Amino acid sequence: MNVLEKILDEIEEKIKNTNNCSENLAFIDGIQYGLIEAKRIICSHIDEVSNDG
Structure with missing residues (x-):
């Protein structure tokens, strides 16, 4: 498993x-939203990292 x-x-x-x-739903x-967006960005780069190594 990579980083x-x-x-x-x-x-x-x-x-x-x-x-x-x-608590404080907003x-x-x-x-x-921030976590899901970070996950989306990381997922979009996993293939790039796999192809570089």
Whole structure:
């Protein structure tokens, strides 16, 4: 498992943790959006890293 895959696993865990939170929903929605966007960006570069190595 490469570093990007480990980061994706951690992002998934953070997303799951925010799903169980009921405080300040607007803030939680913002956090989830940021995590999902980060995940999307990392996923778009995984193939590039695999092809370079």
